[in-house]
Amino acid sequence: MARADDHTLRSAPPEASGPAGETVALPVTVALPVEEGQAAFAGGEHAPEAPDRAGDYRIGSALAQGGFGVVYRGEHAERGTPAAVKVLHPELALHPDALARFEREVEAMRRVRHPGVVEIFDVGRLADGRPYLVMELLEGADLAHHLRGRGRLPPEEALAVLDPLCSALEAAHAQAIVHRDVKPSNVFLCAGGDRPRVVLLDFGVAKLLDAPGPALTASRHVVGSPSCMSPEQLMSRPVDARSDIYGLGALTYIMLTGEPPFSGASLVVLRQLHLFASPPRPSARARVSPALDRVVLQALSKDPAERQASVGEFIAGLRAAIAAPRARGAAERRPAVGIYVEVRADPGALEEPDAELLDDFEAVLPLALAALADAGFAAAVDAGTAALVTADRPLDPAGDQAARRGAVDAALSLMRRLDARAGRDLRVHVRLCVHAGELVASSGGALTGGDLLELAAWVPEGAADGVFASPAVLDGLGVAAQPAPTSRRSSALLRVMGAVDAERR
Structure with a gap:
C-alpha cells in the first residue's frame, strides 16, 4: 500500500482515486472485504511466489499487496x-x-x-529468510470504501466511528x-453486529517516542496524498x-463534509495548503452545526500547541458539540432555490x-405545480393565481451550480410545456421567476x-411573459439573458433567452 516514509514525499503511480482525494490502495494489514478478496494487486505488479506455510499456519490465496509486503489468507x-x-x-x-x-x-x-x-498471533521468518506476521483476519471494509458509497456521514454516525477509534489512539x-x-x-469497519468493530490499521510508520532512532525509508514507499498529515510531519x-x-481533525472533516480540508493537484500544492492555508469551516460545506467547526478547526491548527491537548479532549469536545441540543424555537437557515x-x-x-x-386560467397553476413537484420542488407559498416552490441548494460549489442550473432548466421546460398545453387561451399569460437565496x-x-x-x-415589475432569473442564479451558468423590459429595480431579474423566447421573437 502506498505510504509516507519519515522524511520524503514522493509522487504516487497512477491509481484509482478514492474519497477525499486519497489514493485508493488495498489494505496490507488485514483482509479486504469478502467480495474483493481476489482483487488485483496494487500497481499491477505480480505477486511474489507464495509460501506454503508460515510457522503453524498454512498459506492460502493472496488478499492484497502493497509497497511493503503481501497479505495472504492463512489457516x-x-x-x-x-x-x-x-x-x-x-x-x-x-x-x-x-x-526495522x-x-x-x-x-x-x-x-x-x-x-x-x-491482534497478533505469531511472528517469525520463512525458510527463505523473509519475516512474516500472523494476525487476526478481519472481514468488512475500510472507511475509505465506506465513504465512497456514502459520500459523507451524519454527525452521530461519524461519532460512532470516532469514539472507538479515539479509544484505540x-x-x-x-x-x-x-x-x-x-x-x-487506515480505519477498518468490521462486518457483523449492530455496531461494527472499528480497528485502526497499519502501524508501519508509527513513532515509538521512547525508542528514538533514525528515520526509516525504503525505495518502494510512496504516498498517494498527504490529506491528513500534520504540518510538523510534512x-x-x-x-x-x-x-x-x-489527523483526527482531518479525518473528521472528511467524514462530515465528504471532502478533505484541502485539495490540490500535486503534493507540493497540498503541502503548502497544510502548512499555510486555513481550511473552510465544515458548516460551510455541509449542513452540520457550527459548534462542530470549533472542535474540528482547533484540531487542524498549524501550531500543535493550539490543538486539543489529548485525544480524550478532542473526542469529548466532539461529543458535546454533537449532543448540544438546538435551542427551542431556534431558526435554521438553509440555502435554497425558488421558482x-x-x-x-x-x-x-x-x-x-x-x-x-x-378553464385555461384555472388549469395553469395546478399543472405548473404538479410539473415542478415532479422536478423536486415543494410549495412554499400558494396565493391562488401565483405560487412559490423551493428546493434545497447544496453548500458545495459543484452541487450549488447543479441545483441552480436544474432550476433554470425546470423553468424553461415548464414554460415549453405550458405553451404547448391543450386548450391554451392566448389571453392567459405566465411568467416564471427563479432566484437563489435562503429560507x-x-x-x-x-x-x-x-x-x-x-x-x-x-420578482420583476410589470406583466411580461417568460422565464426570469436573478444574477445569483445565473452566475457561472453561461445562460444568455437580458434585462427585464419593464423592470426599474436594480435587483430585478434578467429574462432568460431560452428556446421559448426564440420561438416568440
Whole structure:
C-alpha cells in the first residue's frame, strides 16, 4: 500500500482515486472485504511466489499487496483458525530499514492491547529468510470504501466511528506510540453486529517516542496524498500525540463534509495548503452545526500547541458539540432555490370571462405545480393565481451550480410545456421567476422568513411573459439573458433567452 516514509514525499503511480482525494490502495494489514478478496494487486505488479506455510499456519490465496509486503489468507494447520499473514517483499528482506520498520510495526501492535488494534498471533521468518506476521483476519471494509458509497456521514454516525477509534489512539499514546497515518483507508469497519468493530490499521510508520532512532525509508514507499498529515510531519519535525490529533481533525472533516480540508493537484500544492492555508469551516460545506467547526478547526491548527491537548479532549469536545441540543424555537437557515409561478389574464378579460378563458386560467397553476413537484420542488407559498416552490441548494460549489442550473432548466421546460398545453387561451399569460437565496425555518420545520419569501424584493415589475432569473442564479451558468423590459429595480431579474423566447421573437 502506498505510504509516507519519515522524511520524503514522493509522487504516487497512477491509481484509482478514492474519497477525499486519497489514493485508493488495498489494505496490507488485514483482509479486504469478502467480495474483493481476489482483487488485483496494487500497481499491477505480480505477486511474489507464495509460501506454503508460515510457522503453524498454512498459506492460502493472496488478499492484497502493497509497497511493503503481501497479505495472504492463512489457516492454523491444526485448529483451522483463519488468519491474515503478512510477508515482507523478498527484495526488502535484507534491507535494514525495511526490517526495522517491520519490527517497529510488530512492537507497536503488541504494545497496544486494545479491541481497536489488530491482534497478533505469531511472528517469525520463512525458510527463505523473509519475516512474516500472523494476525487476526478481519472481514468488512475500510472507511475509505465506506465513504465512497456514502459520500459523507451524519454527525452521530461519524461519532460512532470516532469514539472507538479515539479509544484505540488513546491506548497507543499511553504506550508512547504516535500512529502518524490516521486517514480513512487506515480505519477498518468490521462486518457483523449492530455496531461494527472499528480497528485502526497499519502501524508501519508509527513513532515509538521512547525508542528514538533514525528515520526509516525504503525505495518502494510512496504516498498517494498527504490529506491528513500534520504540518510538523510534512516538514520532518518532531511529532507527538498532537500530530495524531491533526489527523483526527482531518479525518473528521472528511467524514462530515465528504471532502478533505484541502485539495490540490500535486503534493507540493497540498503541502503548502497544510502548512499555510486555513481550511473552510465544515458548516460551510455541509449542513452540520457550527459548534462542530470549533472542535474540528482547533484540531487542524498549524501550531500543535493550539490543538486539543489529548485525544480524550478532542473526542469529548466532539461529543458535546454533537449532543448540544438546538435551542427551542431556534431558526435554521438553509440555502435554497425558488421558482415563482404567476398566472395573469389580459386586462379586463376576467371581468366577463367565457368558459374557455376560465378553464385555461384555472388549469395553469395546478399543472405548473404538479410539473415542478415532479422536478423536486415543494410549495412554499400558494396565493391562488401565483405560487412559490423551493428546493434545497447544496453548500458545495459543484452541487450549488447543479441545483441552480436544474432550476433554470425546470423553468424553461415548464414554460415549453405550458405553451404547448391543450386548450391554451392566448389571453392567459405566465411568467416564471427563479432566484437563489435562503429560507429560514423554525425548529418544527415551518418557514418563517428568508429572502426567497420576500417576493417584492426580487420578482420583476410589470406583466411580461417568460422565464426570469436573478444574477445569483445565473452566475457561472453561461445562460444568455437580458434585462427585464419593464423592470426599474436594480435587483430585478434578467429574462432568460431560452428556446421559448426564440420561438416568440
